[in-house]
Amino acid sequence: MKRYHVTTFGCQMNAHDSERIKGMLEELGLGEAPDQHEADVIVFNTCTIREKPDQRFAAHLAQAAALKQREPDKVIAVGGCYAEAQRERLFDLYPYVDVAFGPGSIPHLADWIGTGGQAPRGRFAEWRSFAGDLPARRERPFQAWVQISMGCNSKCSYCIVPSVRGREQSRRPGDIVGEVTRLASAGVREVTLLGQNVNSWGRDLLPDVRTEFGELLRAVDAIDGIERIRFTSPHPKDFRVPVIEAMAECAAVCEHAHLPLQSGSTRILKAMRRTYGRQRYLKLVDEMRAGIPDLALTTDIIVGFPGETEADFHETLEVVKEVGFDSAFTFVFSPRHGTEAATMPDQVSEDVKRERIERLVDVVQRSARLRNAERVGRTEEVLVEGPSRTDPSVLRGRTRRNTTVNFSGGGVPGDLVHVHIERATSTTLSGREVALVAV
Numbered sequence: 001m002k003r004y005h006v007t008t009f010g011c012q013m014n015a016h017d018s019e020r021i022k023g024m025l026e027e028l029g030l031g032e033a034p035d036q037h038e039a040d041v042i043v044f045n046t047c048t049i050r051e052k053p054d055q056r057f058a059a060h061l062a063q064a065a066a067l068k069q070r071e072p073d074k075v076i077a078v079g080g081c082y083a084e085a086q087r088e089r090l091f092d093l094y095p096y097v098d099v100a101f102g103p104g105s106i107p108h109l110a111d112w113i114g115t116g117g118q119a120p121r122g123r124f125a126e127w128r129s130f131a132g133d134l135p136a137r138r139e140r141p142f143q144a145w146v147q148i149s150m151g152c153n154s155k156c157s158y159c160i161v162p163s164v165r166g167r168e169q170s171r172r173p174g175d176i177v178g179e180v181t182r183l184a185s186a187g188v189r190e191v192t193l194l195g196q197n198v199n200s201w202g203r204d205l206l207p208d209v210r211t212e213f214g215e216l217l218r219a220v221d222a223i224d225g226i227e228r229i230r231f232t233s234p235h236p237k238d239f240r241v242p243v244i245e246a247m248a249e250c251a252a253v254c255e256h257a258h259l260p261l262q263s264g265s266t267r268i269l270k271a272m273r274r275t276y277g278r279q280r281y282l283k284l285v286d287e288m289r290a291g292i293p294d295l296a297l298t299t300d301i302i303v304g305f306p307g308e309t310e311a312d313f314h315e316t317l318e319v320v321k322e323v324g325f326d327s328a329f330t331f332v333f334s335p336r337h338g339t340e341a342a343t344m345p346d347q348v349s350e351d352v353k354r355e356r357i358e359r360l361v362d363v364v365q366r367s368a369r370l371r372n373a374e375r376v377g378r379t380e381e382v383l384v385e386g387p388s389r390t391d392p393s394v395l396r397g398r399t400r401r402n403t404t405v406n407f408s409g410g411g412v413p414g415d416l417v418h419v420h421i422e423r424a425t426s427t428t429l430s431g432r433e434v435a436l437v438a439v
């Protein structure tokens, strides 16, 4: 039997795409290899959101190239966002790459890689269509990602995603509900709905099925067996009251929203083309917190966007303190070829970016530590995911608010248990199991 190995970079969208790449390769009769050495087909599912993932991919690819030099029959396949961004020169840059495909070609992978792993060498896959219901090799039987849209219609001036993932296209509600229903009957208890901007989902559908995200949350909530619904990411510009109401009213929708802020300065937000300002973001946070009790808020922040002054950066720190995020992903601005921000004047020096991100991380950690400390003494519902990463005698899981908990107890992966929280750090909670949740 031929074997494959997939290395994944980037976001949850890519992680889900990789599950489907694996599922499709297995349908072709390939088995999974533990590493590149033992694989006949080496697949990279790439990301190009910042320079760092580009560099990490290049390092991994160099290892694969060395293996291929010794075993020329190995197939190297490069998919994902970096492949799409570099499609014109990928084979020139890396002549040992056999096949390449963008994120839109995943449904056609079977035709592309071919039975038994042969592929038409040196060509880029041209097919493009919606990756709806495809075979997927999921990591955990009780959790699943569900794609609700592809592409993005926003024009954030720093972002490469619209140019590599194309215009936004919503998946039809019936198809989404159908997939979640099948997942639920296969034992899935938690689904994460995926889209670049989940809150604009539904607007591009034909009038007979046109709908909106709040309605989708309600439809998924009504599916028997689904205990937890998550989604990522909503864009603050499109977060409306009906979605807040649906989050509050649907028992399965978790009390967590990942709401990318990017910057706390209205001036910078404008240059980023985010189409909201500091005040509007803060007002949305107030509305969400008023409507959804015990809501956890996480975010993404970029420092060092072109033209960002110390005063602008200070406003970001202020918003982080004022909102009190539960956690945040923090990034140094990375100019991406072809985006508007890459050629803007007043690029910020690397030194200043470094210094700002350190200060930001400090404030974020302080806020996360405070938020987590508030959980001590409470009992939280935890979905058991497996043994703790650092201490295998202890279990690990996540609360509805999406915080990792390490705890002593007797649950098995997939169980919902109640855990009494005894300690908190800026990233994790710990405690002991007090009961199995009856469902």
Ligand code: SAH
Pocket: 049, 050, 158, 159, 160, 161, 195, 196, 197, 233, 234, 235, 260, 262, 300, 301, 302, 331, 332, 333, 334, 335, 336
């Ligand atoms: N569609 C998602 C974001 C996808 S990219 C959304 O809008 O929520 C994930 C995060 O990467 C973004 O939120 C942003 O904070 C960061 N990012 C995107 N482009 C970047 C760049 N050029 N430099 C630094 N960070 C970037």
Ligand code: SF4
Pocket: 152, 153, 154, 155, 156, 159, 160, 161, 162, 196, 197, 235
């Ligand atoms: Fe990129 Fe903005 Fe679209 Fe998110 S909403 S994917 S940051 S363009």
Ligand code: F3S
Pocket: 009, 010, 011, 012, 013, 014, 046, 047, 048, 049, 080, 081, 082, 160, 161, 164, 165
């Ligand atoms: Fe995701 Fe990276 Fe593509 S963040 S959408 S895999 S560029």
